[in-house]
Amino acid sequence: MEAGVGVATAYPGTPSSEIIGTLERYAHELGVYVEWSVNEKVAFETAWAAAISGVRALTAMKHVGLNVASDALMSSAYTGVSEGFVIVSADDPSMWSSQNEQDNRLYGLISYIPVFEPENPWEAKELTKKLFDISSETRHPVILRTTTRVSHARGPVRVGELRKIRVKGSFKPEPRYVLVPSNARVNRIDLLKRWSNIKNVVENLEFNKIYGDGKVVIISPSTSFSYVYETIYKSDLINKVKLIKLSSVYPLPENFILNNISDAEKIIVIEELEPFVEMQLRDLLNRNNIKISLLSKPYEYRAFELSIGRVREILEKILGASLIKEVSISRIEDKPRIPPRPPVFCAGCPYRPLFFELKRILAKERIKAVISGDIGCYSLAYYDPFNMQHTIVEMGGSIGLGNGFSTVLEDTVTISIIGDSTFFHAGIPALINSVYNRHPQIIIVLDNMTTAMTGHQPSPSKPKEERYIRIEKLAESVGVRYVATIDPFDTEEFRKSFLEALKVVREEREVALIVARRKCALVAYWDMLRDSVEIIPYTIDHSKCVGCGICYNLFACPAIYADKNRKAIIDPELCIGCGSCVVSCPFNAIKPIKPVDQEILKKYWF
Numbered sequence: 001m002e003a004g005v006g007v008a009t010a011y012p013g014t015p016s017s018e019i020i021g022t023l024e025r026y027a028h029e030l031g032v033y034v035e036w037s038v039n040e041k042v043a044f045e046t047a048w049a050a051a052i053s054g055v056r057a058l059t060a061m062k063h064v065g066l067n068v069a070s071d072a073l074m075s076s077a078y079t080g081v082s083e084g085f086v087i088v089s090a091d092d093p094s095m096w097s098s099q100n101e102q103d104n105r106l107y108g109l110i111s112y113i114p115v116f117e118p119e120n121p122w123e124a125k126e127l128t129k130k131l132f133d134i135s136s137e138t139r140h141p142v143i144l145r146t147t148t149r150v151s152h153a154r155g156p157v158r159v160g161e162l163r164k165i166r167v168k169g170s171f172k173p174e175p176r177y178v179l180v181p182s183n184a185r186v187n188r189i190d191l192l193k194r195w196s197n198i199k200n201v202v203e204n205l206e207f208n209k210i211y212g213d214g215k216v217v218i219i220s221p222s223t224s225f226s227y228v229y230e231t232i233y234k235s236d237l238i239n240k241v242k243l244i245k246l247s248s249v250y251p252l253p254e255n256f257i258l259n260n261i262s263d264a265e266k267i268i269v270i271e272e273l274e275p276f277v278e279m280q281l282r283d284l285l286n287r288n289n290i291k292i293s294l295l296s297k298p299y300e301y302r303a304f305e306l307s308i309g310r311v312r313e314i315l316e317k318i319l320g321a322s323l324i325k326e327v328s329i330s331r332i333e334d335k336p337r338i339p340p341r342p343p344v345f346c347a348g349c350p351y352r353p354l355f356f357e358l359k360r361i362l363a364k365e366r367i368k369a370v371i372s373g374d375i376g377c378y379s380l381a382y383y384d385p386f387n388m389q390h391t392i393v394e395m396g397g398s399i400g401l402g403n404g405f406s407t408v409l410e411d412t413v414t415i416s417i418i419g420d421s422t423f424f425h426a427g428i429p430a431l432i433n434s435v436y437n438r439h440p441q442i443i444i445v446l447d448n449m450t451t452a453m454t455g456h457q458p459s460p461s462k463p464k465e466e467r468y469i470r471i472e473k474l475a476e477s478v479g480v481r482y483v484a485t486i487d488p489f490d491t492e493e494f495r496k497s498f499l500e501a502l503k504v505v506r507e508e509r510e511v512a513l514i515v516a517r518r519k520c521a522l523v524a525y526w527d528m529l530r531d532s533v534e535i536i537p538y539t540i541d542h543s544k545c546v547g548c549g550i551c552y553n554l555f556a557c558p559a560i561y562a563d564k565n566r567k568a569i570i571d572p573e574l575c576i577g578c579g580s581c582v583v584s585c586p587f588n589a590i591k592p593i594k595p596v597d598q599e600i601l602k603k604y605w606f
């Protein structure tokens with residue numbers, strides 16, 4: 001807001017989602033256009049178009065999101081921009097919430113887009129503001145790369161003047177926006193010229209800083225710097241080593257570094273993940289024929305986050321234990337132990353009865369199936385007691401891999417399972433492929449009308465000003481042979497549809513798609529609380545319960561547990577009155593504590 005951003009777009013993904021989520025709250029008041037786009041590529045393109053039309057723009061995504069947007073990223077360096085364009089890549093070392101821990105600084109290298117890293121919340125704000133200016137001045141996009149520790153940290157910031165926000169721009173047609181080969185070649189030369197300008201700009205970046213002095217120089221990018229600083233400070237080494245903190249990691253501020261290493265005996269680079277700064281530094285020393293020894297962190301430290309403890313280990317290994325005094329770190333072991341809890345579907349989650357029934361159908365009908373799963377809350381079905389996904393690779397990968405499985409696996413039914421947001425994000429092209437190239441698979445779209453896993457951002461199936469997109473209509477329009485819509489709580493209906501779909505896949509060798517639609521339980525619950533609707537919990541009739549354990553072991557709602565005689569008990573504090581567990585009991589022992597008005601429930605759950 002202080003930089004005057006006019007258009008901000010994103011597709012959610014931890015640890016990036018809070019950026020647009022926060023801006024969204026003030027968007028209306030400030031007149032900023034904020035959008036949750038359908039995927040990262042679309043988010044990128046929307047913001048990029050604004051920036052080439054003279055409107056300051058920001059797009060934010062998690063690290064793997066930049067893979068989805070990477071085609072656009074590459075071209076954006078060729079077109080350049082006419083106003084500031086900041087691309088936020090929120091990386092996730094240690095994979096707290098991700099399928100890999102790729103180091104997106106490397107994207108700078110391949111795309112010729114400069115990469116900057118903030119150290120803490122204060123710097124994240126100030127640096128972002130600065131990057132808008134750098135991008136405007138150099139007419140080039142920039143990447144702000146954060147990591148989970150920075151993204152999820154809280155710290156004081158000083159709020160500055162808000163800049164006037166411009167949301168409307170103008171587009172001046174120029175050949176550089178038309179990347180046919182003849183123009184792209186001109187752009188390539190122009191890109192290299194802009195790059196040499198960017199190299200000059202980073203030399204004077206005030207966020208690159210020097211601390212302490214000594215013949216040992218430690219160079220560390222901002223996202224790792226805090227660990228290094230604290231380790232050195234606590235080891236009383238602050239006056240024996242010189243620390244160079246880098247916020248501009250690509251390109252490096254070469255002269256700034258050269259000036260500060262002139263009397264160094266040793267240089268150590270400490271950075272999380274890949275030796276990205278180190279590689280560039282080796283090249284810098286080589287080119288300048290400088291013979292200072294450059295020491296790397298041991299190979300195994302490429303994986304996972306750094307910490308004060310790990311930085312100390314690295315320094316001990318490189319410098320010898322004697323130099324490093326015992327650093328006092330509060331260890332996890334000192335903290336109170338929290339009982340381990342397996343990851344489970346929430347009470348009331350519509351996915352539970354669906355996976356429960358699917359498991360029953362596959363067992364009863366003796367169906368050999370490969371279950372091609374996807375990324376979302378439903379990924380939890382991989383765990384006990386459901387064990388219902390054989391692959392989970394990347395968003396949209398369910399139907400995508402399903403195309404291949406159904407081609408090469410004999411006597412095996414391919415079942416692809418995907419959520420609504422993931423379907424819109426990357427499932428549609430894979431669906432079209434499976435229809436056009438005839439890959440018979442049963443696709444189950446779990447439509448809870450939200451992007452639940454990342455914090456309930458909108459999905460196109462959630463009504464927005466009465467506008468929404470119906471997955472079944474889309475499937476019909478591309479020629480899916482069998483389309484059905486069911487309520488996942490209605491296990492009978494699901495079983496019927498599934499068996500019909502199975503026939504289509506087996507006998508007609510065509511694609512079948514089932515939309516299982518019911519609101520995310522948390523959304524329904526919050527709406528009921530907001531409207532002060534009474535939640536009527538369920539209970540167990542112990543005269544009927546035989547202690548078979550199906551409800552707490554196989555249906556596995558966290559609100560149900562066993563007493564010492566193995567009989568089930570429902571915790572009224574955790575039960576949200578959904579009633580989905582009723583179908584799990586062969587003895588009809590589960591019932592509400594008083595009559596439930598189904599009409600009221602319908603209003604909140606659909």
Ligand SMILES: Cc1ncc(C[n+]2csc(CCOP(=O)(O)OP(=O)(O)O)c2C)c(N)n1
Nearest residue numbers: 013065375376377419420421422451452453
């Ligand atoms: C390329 C990419 N972008 C974003 C994410 C983060 N992410 C994980 S699951 C998910 C969407 C989940 O929504 P949906 O498919 O509707 O399932 P739900 O969580 O609602 O069950 C997102 C955005 C990711 N893993 N990969």
